[in-house]
Amino acid sequence: MISDGGSETIVRLDNVSVSFPVYQGGSRSLKKRVLFHGSAGKIGRDANQKIVIEALCDVSFSLPAGNRVALIGPNGAGKTTLLRTIAGIYEPIEGSVVTRGRISPMFDISLGIDPDLSGYENIRLRALLLGFPPGEIETHLPDIVEFTELGDYLDMPVRTYSTGMILRLSFAVATCFKPEILLMDEWILAGDAHFMGKAEARVRNFIERASVMVLASHDLKLCSRWCTMAIWMEQGRVREVGPVDQVIKQYTRSV
Amino acid sequence: MAITVLALGAVYSQIFNMPIRQLLPYIGAGLIVWGFISSIMLDAGALFSGSESYIKQIRLPYSLHACRFVFGKVILLAHDLPIYIVLVAYFGAWPGAVALYAIPGFLLLVVNAVLISLALGMASARFRDIPRIITSLVQIVFLITPIIWTPDLLGPRAYLAYANPLFHLIEIVRAPLLGSLPSAQTVMATLAITAVNLVATTFFFIRFRGRIAYWI
Incomplete structure (x- = not known):
């Protein structure tokens, strides 16, 4: 368990276990289920076919602010x-x-993006999805527009955008409202070098305002550049938690 | 929709030997309300499985998906309303101010729609054959509910219509649109249905809400 002096804990997981039921064939069917119970298990034997995958097992850690x-x-x-x-x-x-x-x-850049609406409208739509009041969106709009560097493209329908451009748009919206917790999956790393530099500066900037970012990635170089801490997961368990360089060193040694 | 109303109205007024100026507005109003109810029942199965990308990316209240879904259906219903207006205008059957009672009736119907779509959406996320079962049921329900026929045609067996909960849900909106107040029986039945629906869905929702993300 890592604690950073007296600083506030933003995310805390205690012995978390998550397992997925994988329903296949007959177990998806109400009819078979009824037949199975009605016939004391003689008909529809596959109704109870259920595989459970343990995706997370006994995961505990806490993330103090600013990490x-x-x-x-x-x-x-x-x-x-x-x-x-x-x-x-x-x-x-x-x-x-x-x-x-x-x-x-930020798991999926295309979430809530309507390809036929303009960039501006999509910014508003996405910000609404993230739970911001419409008035607040308007005050932040210039900031978002500036960060995306999309200029006049924002008046065009989003279906004309490239993946990198949509990425800029969603990244700008996701980070402009100073979230306390920013969660990012792999795909975020699709931007060009210039964008990545800007994105890093932006993330640094708001992390300093007491919040937490969690980034899942295979790009170890990027992880050590962007991050201060690392969590090494293996088969749903936490293998190692610690400063990023130390964990990455152990990780590279093992693979 | 307009063609359906005209065709059914023309044929059934002959079958039942009723004046077309009486039956056509009745069928028109009934079919518009039924269109709303049936599209809710038919499409609610895809409520959560269809919003999978949203549910798996961002935490939104599940009821938001249900409200969004029902709101879309209300807008579709509004597109059918001109048919009703043309019909009552043509047959000079203006219901008068009593038609305004359709609004609270419709609000009750909408509450039921949100609740039932939550319940059906959840159940269908778990059991994928539920939407198909509903599809076949909707057809039967359409035929046994007084929509294209009136309950008094049942004669002494009118209870077959009054025992049908969907009759009351349609009637509470349809009666004011045709210029009469819904009967006390219909109002009581609708309130009772709403209460049962509310309790059952709430119980079901609280119990299984956490599992929805795993099912889809």
Whole structure:
């Protein structure tokens, strides 16, 4: 467990376990289920076919304010599930997740993007989805517009944008309202060098205003540049938590 | 919709031997309300499984998805309203101020729609054959509910209509549109349905809300 002197804890997970039921074939069917129970298990045997995958197992850590955390680990280690659990999307089966402040998840850049609307309208739409009042959006609009550097493109429908341009737009919206918790999955790293530099500065800037960023990535170089802490996940368990360089060193040694 | 109303009205007024100027506005108003109810029942199954990308990316209240869904259906219903207006204008059957009672009736219907779409959306996220079961039920319900026929045609067996909860849900909006107040029985039945719906869905929702993200 890492504690950073007296600073405030923003995210805290206690013995969190998440497991997914994988329903297949017959277990998806109400009819088979009724037949199965009605016939004392003689008909529709596959109604009870259920595989449970333990995606997270006994995960505990706490993240004090001002930390940028890298989530590293092999594919299927539970990085995305952990992000979604912090975001409150999956309610854990066991344990508890405590978060303080506004969460700004950025898992999918195309979420809530209507390709036929203009860039401006999509900025408003996305900000509304993230839970900001319309008045506040208007006051932040110039800041967002400036960060995206999209200029006149913002009047065009978003379907004419490239992936990198949509990324700028959603990143600008997600970070401009000073979220206390910023959660990012891999895809964020699709921007060009110039954008990445700007994005890093922006994330640094708002992390200093007492908040937490969690980034799931395989790009270890980027992790050590952007982050201060790292969590090494393996098969749904936390293998190592600590300063980013130390954890990455151990991680590279093991693979 | 307009063609359906005209075709059904023309044929059924002959079958039932009723004046077309009486039956056509009745069928028109009934079909518009039924269109709303049936599209809710048919599409609610995709409520959560269709919003998978939203649910898995961002934490929004689940009721938001239900409200968004029902709101879309209300807008569709508004597009059908001109048919009703043309019909009553053509047959000179203006209901007068009593038609305004359709508004509270419709609000009750909307409350029920939100609740039932939450319940159906949740159940269908878990059991994927529910939307198909509903599709076949909707067809039956359309035929056994007084929409294109009137309950008094049942004669002494009118209870077959009055025992049908959907009759009351339609009637509470349809009766004022045709210029009469819904009967006390209909009002009581609608309130009772709403109460049962509210309790059942709330219980169901509290119990399974946390599982929705896992099911889709």
